[in-house]
Structure formats: structure tokens, C-alpha cells
Amino acid sequence: MENGKVERKDELEDILQSFSRLANGLIPAFHAIQDRYGYVPKERLPEIARAFNLSQADVYGVLTFYHDFRLEPVGRHVVSVCRAEACQANGSAAVIDRLRRKLGVDFGKTTTDGEVTLLPTYCFGNCACGPSVAVDGKLYGRMSAERVERILHGLGVSA
Amino acid sequence: MRVYVPRDFSACALGADEVARAIEREAGRRGITLELVRNGSRGLYWLEPFVEVERNGERVAYGPVSEEEVESLFDQNFLEGKEHPARQGNPEEIPYLRRQTRLVFRRIGKNDPLSLDEYRKHGGLAGLARALTLSSQQIVEEVTKSGLRGRGGAGFPTGIKWKTTLQAVDDQKYIVCNADEGDSGTFSDRMVIEGDPFLLIEGMTIAGLAVGATEGYVYLRSEYPLARRIFEEALERARAGGILGKDILGSGKSFFLNLYVGAGAYVCGEETSLLESLEGKRGMIRPRPPLPAVHGLWQKPTVVNNVITLASVPGILADGADAYAQLGVGRSKGTLPVQLSGNLRRPGLVEVPFGITLEELLFDYGGGTASGRPLKAIQIGGPLGPYLPSSLFHVTLDYEELAKVRGIVGHGGIVAFDDTVNLGEMARYAMEFCAEESCGKCTPCRIGSTRGMELMDKILSGKKAPGSIQLLVDLCDVMINASLCGLGGMTPFPVLSGLRHFPEDFGYAKEEVEPLLQKV
Structure with missing residues (x-):
């Protein structure tokens, strides 16, 4: 100085x-x-x-x-979806399937426009109210393929 | 007039925050004065968001309530407990709740979790007050006499663990709370931290007095952001209220407590891995011995206990060890907060004494499957617990009785599946999960899980490659017997139990797999 x-x-x-x-x-x-x-x-x-x-x-x-830490920037929005057993028992496979299809990316990847990163989570402790999806840290329970699509729509993901 | 809306991670995931705001907004619009309290969840999760109204000490509950329904609640005068499609009556009279024996969960849902005054008013701090009149040895004896066993999963007698640390001589000892509740299908730790954080603080302080530890850590998983916010606030208030710090309740004794947040690693729920992570390192397993009770955090004598274990302690001290030991059966004393989830009509938190049958839990409490289809299997004790078929639902919740059918109590989670589940797929998932979460220290877990996944793919492809089931069983045998910790050592449980009880899901007949399963 x-x-x-x-x-x-x-x-x-x-x-x-x-x-x-x-x-x-x-x-x-x-x-x-x-x-x-x-x-x-x-x-x-x-x-x-x-x-x-x-x-x-x-x-x-x-x-x-640790799964939490990243060396690369993520998309503007982060969508995490629970892959664990209790959510599976309530049909999370359909939710995951819809997410992958709508976003066109697999786990750990970001959409080409840099908008959304899709991450897997192994349990949010929301097992009694699954399937669980978190968007930018806000958790949503009792998800279905339709409801998750509406959430994506709210983030500006169309198609 | 008070209105309670849970501030619980799951309730909020179903819109409890929005409901709370709508109630305040609507009350304001109508010029009604009310006190909104954000309580913990009662654990009747199929009814969340669960709104309670209190008038003259009487409560009436409504649930599930959506944000859109709030206006109609006011229209129909819910503040006076009037009829509404969502009306559930007195919450404590709902059979699901009334029939439980709530010790750990005695307060949760009744009061503001962050009010120390309310905590005291509802019986809090009685255990700590009594502990302050006892010697360390006497506290340890009391806990030993209660028969309390570790609720994290291992079921080790808590009193014996404490005694080992008490007898260890060192200049510093630690109490570490394992709040890395990573098991899928479990949420009781989260509920305690969100719904009654002072209870955990009290339990840890008593543990500190019992073993001569003046410092403690709560290792909380990062997937629980609300629990983190609530617990941080509770710590501040406990320090300000003289429950933590230099002079606990004016006794001259001290206990300092810190919160430490993990970073997404299932294996850090294993105590030695947790300690490594708590020291700021990779969460690699430490071989045992030495035990953490003697060489734990920074090689100092350390008690590592699960949230529910520590949260059971204040009640044991307050009510006496005998009252606790009277509940339960055999060597499974006291109560267990069971967490029902998966495909059930009434998922939630059920705290009951040991000795209840799985059938009662799944049907009387759980109400059978939500889908209405037959309940095919349950997974008990977390993602590394076995799958049990309906022919074993007569077994009682009891460490020893469950072990007889190769079951485990674990952390008390039960996940139910209807008949659309394929146990072969679930076995593959167990191997995949282990491969994802293995710390990599020991070969059976690190390599075995990946090989197991490949093998399951082969088996599920339906080609019936000769010897593949034999190979799977051998692999499981090696993982069970040669892994350093429970991650590799228990991943075979869901795999082998699936194969044992549901061989058709693997593409095999019972007669084909039974001879191979003899030795494991």
C-alpha cells in the first residue's frame, strides 16, 4: 500500500x-x-x-x-433428488425419469444453457413424505412426475 | 389464543411455512389477534401440515392443511375448534398418538422448541438438575441400570461405553453426538433437533458430567439445513440461559458445546469416520481398537453417541433408571422411536416400548400400504438392513429377537414396499450405494461393492450365467467378514436377505439358492 x-x-x-x-x-x-x-x-x-x-x-x-464440495461452478439452479429406498418405495423412479428427460442431463451434470444442475441425494430425512426433491435448497415433499414438471416450469425449463 | 404450525423439515416441504404465513395474513385481514407458535412435528406425517389451535388449554387439530384452505378454516371458525373437513379433534386423542409411549418425544409438538421457559415448564432440565447432585460414577450407574443401548444402530450398552471413558485418564475428554443420520427411512434425530433441541443439549451436558468431559460437538449432516438453523439458535439461548458454558445452572461445573456440519458422506455416520471428519480430514475409517472411548477425537477419550441415545438420558435421570428399565422386553429396555416410511398409509414417528410386533407397527400404526396393494417386504434398520417378507411380520421389535431372523433394529427405520418392488433391483441398489459411499480404506468394501454391482447386473439380465449366484454369495461372505466397518460389512444384508426370501426376483427358484445360502 x-x-x-x-x-x-x-x-x-x-x-x-x-x-x-x-x-x-x-x-x-x-x-x-x-x-x-x-x-x-x-x-x-x-x-x-x-x-x-x-x-x-x-x-x-x-x-x-465429500459429495457436497465442487470444483466446478454449478448452474443457476440446483435440483437435488433423493435416490434412497423410502422415496423409491413411493415412486421416485418416475420423478427421476421425468427430471432427466426434461432437463436432458444425467446426475452431476448441468444443462447446456447453464441453467440447472441435477444432483442425487441419499436422503433428506423426509422419508415419511417422499418422493423428495430440493430446488436451490428448498425441499418439496410428496413429489410426482407431474408436480416436478410444474416446478421445472417455474424455473423456466420448458420443452 | 395460540395457533401451532410445525417448523419441521418435512412439514415445511409440504408447505407449512406458506400455511403459517397465510394464517397470519388472514388473521390480520380479519382483525384477529393470535399468537402463532412454530412447534415441532407430532410425527403424524400423513396429516402434515398439521395445524393446532389452543383455547383455554384445549387443543384442536386440523390436517393436512394447504395454503389454499386457510381462508376456509377462518370462514368455518377453526379458531373456536369448529367443524371443517380437515378437523382431526384433540391431537392427543388420535389413536396413533394416544397409544404411543413417548419419552424422548414427550414434549415434541407441544411447545415452542426454542423457548427455554417452555422447556422448563414441560419438565425440561429436571434430569440435569438431578445429575448435578450426583457423582460421575452415580450418573454412569444410573444409565447402566436403565439398560439403555446405543440407538444409532450398534445397540451397545451406553453405560458401559460411558464407564470406559470415565475410567480413562486424560487432561481432556469429549462428548460427540452423532447426528449424521444418513440411513434412508430415518428422521428421528432430525425431529429431536428441530423439535426439542434443548433436550439434546441437556443429554450431552449430563454425559459430560458423567465422564468428566468439558467439551462436546454435535456432528450434524449437511442435508438438514433447518435442523442446523434451529440448533444454532438453541445453542445461543442455552449459553445465554446458563445451561452451557462455565457455570452450568450455577453449579460451578462447565460444559462447552459446538456444532459441526458434515459435507455429504454416508460413511461419516460410522463413529471413527465421523471423528476423522470432525478433525477436518477425509472421513476414512479407523481400525479398532483402540476404541474411541479411549482414543477418540484428537486421540482423547471420547463418548460418541447417537442423538436418540443422548436424548433418552435426561428422562432416565429425571424419572429414574427403574422407570425406564420397566419398559421393553428382555435385554431391549425402554422405548424406541420407530420411523415408519415408504409405501404406508400412515407414515410417521411411533415411539413405543420394545416388544411390539412388526405387524402392529405396519398395520395398526402404518395402516398398510398407501397404494392399496399387498405389502411385499420391509427394509428394517436402514439401507444396510435386510429385507423381511410378510411371513416374518410376527417378529417383535427387540434386538435379540430380530437378530434371530437376521434382522436388525438399526436406527429404528422401517421402509415398506408393495408388491411392485423387485428385490433384485434393490440388492443391486445396495451394492451401488456402497460403491458410491465407500471410504476406500478396505478392499472388500471398495472393490467388493463395484464387483457386486456388476454381478447383480449380470444376474438381473436373466442370462443365468453358471456360478454367478455362488460368486455373489462368496463375495458377500468376504464383505461381511473382512470389511473394517459396517458399510462394507452390512451391505450384503439387503442383498442376501433379498436372495433368501425373494429368489424369484433374482430369476432363481428357492431350491436353487437355498443350498448356497447355508454358510452365510
Whole structure:
């Protein structure tokens, strides 16, 4: 700053600063980074590793172990659907089928227009009121192929 | 006048938030003053959103209520308990609820889960108050005497676990609550955290006093965002209210509690994997021994207990171990919050003493299938539990009795399937799930699950490749006996039980598979 160079700290640095104080702060830090950016930017991994005094391999290892964390941006909307037994018993197969067909993508993929990412979930704990689908974090119970199509419609997915 | 609308993840998934807002809006429009309370769910999930009106201490329930119906509720004067198609009468008189023995769930649905005053008024903190008058040894003895066993799935006697940690000598010990409720078909942990969070805080504090631990963590799965918000708020209020921190209820004793959120890994429900994850690492299984009770979190003596186990403790301390041990049968003491789900007319939370038959649970409570078709099979004890046919529904809910028919209590989840299910497909799914969730530490689980999936594809293709069933059984045998933890060790349960009870779903006759199943 003395040379007139303004070193602007961004939010990721703030996150690292607060969580690296904790002995177990890496996973909470990933959550915080993802809440802010939607994913964990790959190019920042060296910085994250330095902050936690870990190797880049360690940091990458933790990140890729957990289903929640992503190294790629997701679509504008995230649709998660439960694949577990209780929802299957209530006909989730038809819901999943409709989602895949309408979106034209498989699990883990984003529609070509970048609008919607489809993710699998293994249980929301909504087993008594399934099939379960979450859209951008909001959970919907007692889903059917028709109801899920209406929700997609609300997101602007047609065809 | 009070109106209760659940703030429960499932109720909200069915529109409870919208119903609550509509009630406030409609009351405002009509100039009616009412107090809206967001309670926990009673667990009568087929009736959610379940709205209750309280006048002069009397309650009348309406459900399921949709946002669109709110106006008609006001029109027909539901605030005075008047008739309406959704009217269910006094909620506590609904047989589903009246016939239960609710200990852990004694308060849930009755009060504002985030009000400490209400918690006290409804009997909360009595267990902690008594624990503060006892020595550590006395608390452990009380829990041992109650016969409480771990409700996460393993069924290990809680008192013995606590005693091991109490006897371990170290400068720091921990209480860790396993709230990574990953089993499909289970939601009782979620309901407790959302519907009575102070109960879990109280139970963990008592556990801390019992073993000499001054610090605790709740490891909560990330799939439960509402539970997280509610529990964070409850922690703040408990700290402010002197239940947590340096001077618990003015006793001079301390207990500090933190919330830690997982990141989507089924295997982290296994306690050693959970501890690794809680230390900020990959959730890889640790071989045992050493036990977490001696070398747990950061290698310190650690009690790891499930939510329901810890939530059972305040009641045991308050009412006495004998009252608890009187309930149940054999070595299965007390009550179990059973979670009914899948294809049932009345899915929900049923807390009953051990000893009830599966039949009573599925038909008297569950009401049979929602589809009206025959109930073909249930999966009991989570995604790694076996599939049981209707010929075994006479078996009682009891750790030992279920084990006799190769069943498990697990975390108390029962998922029902009608006759459209194909158990071969479900067996394949079990292998796929294991392959997806394996931590990769041990070979039987890491490789076995993928090979199992491929093998199931071959079997389900109907080509009857010679020796493939034998190979599947052998693979299951290796996974059961050589895996480091329950994920690889129990994935064969749904597979083998499917094959044993429903061989036709695998394309085989009973006589073809029976000789092969002798050794497993």
C-alpha cells in the first residue's frame, strides 16, 4: 500500500483467516467458500493449503472426499433428488425419469444453457413424505412426475 | 389464543411455512389477534401440515392443511375448534398418538422448541438438575441400570461405553453426538433437533458430567439445513440461559458445546469416520481398537453417541433408571422411536416400548400400504438392513429377537414396499450405494461393492450365467467378514436377505439358492 498499490483482500481470504484458526477448520472453510462462490475455485487451492499449513494433496483429498464440495461452478439452479429406498418405495423412479428427460442431463451434470444442475441425494430425512426433491435448497415433499414438471416450469425449463 | 404450525423439515416441504404465513395474513385481514407458535412435528406425517389451535388449554387439530384452505378454516371458525373437513379433534386423542409411549418425544409438538421457559415448564432440565447432585460414577450407574443401548444402530450398552471413558485418564475428554443420520427411512434425530433441541443439549451436558468431559460437538449432516438453523439458535439461548458454558445452572461445573456440519458422506455416520471428519480430514475409517472411548477425537477419550441415545438420558435421570428399565422386553429396555416410511398409509414417528410386533407397527400404526396393494417386504434398520417378507411380520421389535431372523433394529427405520418392488433391483441398489459411499480404506468394501454391482447386473439380465449366484454369495461372505466397518460389512444384508426370501426376483427358484445360502 505504501507504493500506492492497493492490496484488496477478497472474501476468500477473510474466510481462510477466520477458519484456519480452528484445528478442524478446513471443512467449515470449504462450506463457507462454497456458500459464497457456489464452488471451490481450483486455482485457490494452493492458497487454501498454505493457510491451513497442509499440502495441496491433503486439501484436494479432503475436498474430493465429500459429495457436497465442487470444483466446478454449478448452474443457476440446483435440483437435488433423493435416490434412497423410502422415496423409491413411493415412486421416485418416475420423478427421476421425468427430471432427466426434461432437463436432458444425467446426475452431476448441468444443462447446456447453464441453467440447472441435477444432483442425487441419499436422503433428506423426509422419508415419511417422499418422493423428495430440493430446488436451490428448498425441499418439496410428496413429489410426482407431474408436480416436478410444474416446478421445472417455474424455473423456466420448458420443452 | 395460540395457533401451532410445525417448523419441521418435512412439514415445511409440504408447505407449512406458506400455511403459517397465510394464517397470519388472514388473521390480520380479519382483525384477529393470535399468537402463532412454530412447534415441532407430532410425527403424524400423513396429516402434515398439521395445524393446532389452543383455547383455554384445549387443543384442536386440523390436517393436512394447504395454503389454499386457510381462508376456509377462518370462514368455518377453526379458531373456536369448529367443524371443517380437515378437523382431526384433540391431537392427543388420535389413536396413533394416544397409544404411543413417548419419552424422548414427550414434549415434541407441544411447545415452542426454542423457548427455554417452555422447556422448563414441560419438565425440561429436571434430569440435569438431578445429575448435578450426583457423582460421575452415580450418573454412569444410573444409565447402566436403565439398560439403555446405543440407538444409532450398534445397540451397545451406553453405560458401559460411558464407564470406559470415565475410567480413562486424560487432561481432556469429549462428548460427540452423532447426528449424521444418513440411513434412508430415518428422521428421528432430525425431529429431536428441530423439535426439542434443548433436550439434546441437556443429554450431552449430563454425559459430560458423567465422564468428566468439558467439551462436546454435535456432528450434524449437511442435508438438514433447518435442523442446523434451529440448533444454532438453541445453542445461543442455552449459553445465554446458563445451561452451557462455565457455570452450568450455577453449579460451578462447565460444559462447552459446538456444532459441526458434515459435507455429504454416508460413511461419516460410522463413529471413527465421523471423528476423522470432525478433525477436518477425509472421513476414512479407523481400525479398532483402540476404541474411541479411549482414543477418540484428537486421540482423547471420547463418548460418541447417537442423538436418540443422548436424548433418552435426561428422562432416565429425571424419572429414574427403574422407570425406564420397566419398559421393553428382555435385554431391549425402554422405548424406541420407530420411523415408519415408504409405501404406508400412515407414515410417521411411533415411539413405543420394545416388544411390539412388526405387524402392529405396519398395520395398526402404518395402516398398510398407501397404494392399496399387498405389502411385499420391509427394509428394517436402514439401507444396510435386510429385507423381511410378510411371513416374518410376527417378529417383535427387540434386538435379540430380530437378530434371530437376521434382522436388525438399526436406527429404528422401517421402509415398506408393495408388491411392485423387485428385490433384485434393490440388492443391486445396495451394492451401488456402497460403491458410491465407500471410504476406500478396505478392499472388500471398495472393490467388493463395484464387483457386486456388476454381478447383480449380470444376474438381473436373466442370462443365468453358471456360478454367478455362488460368486455373489462368496463375495458377500468376504464383505461381511473382512470389511473394517459396517458399510462394507452390512451391505450384503439387503442383498442376501433379498436372495433368501425373494429368489424369484433374482430369476432363481428357492431350491436353487437355498443350498448356497447355508454358510452365510
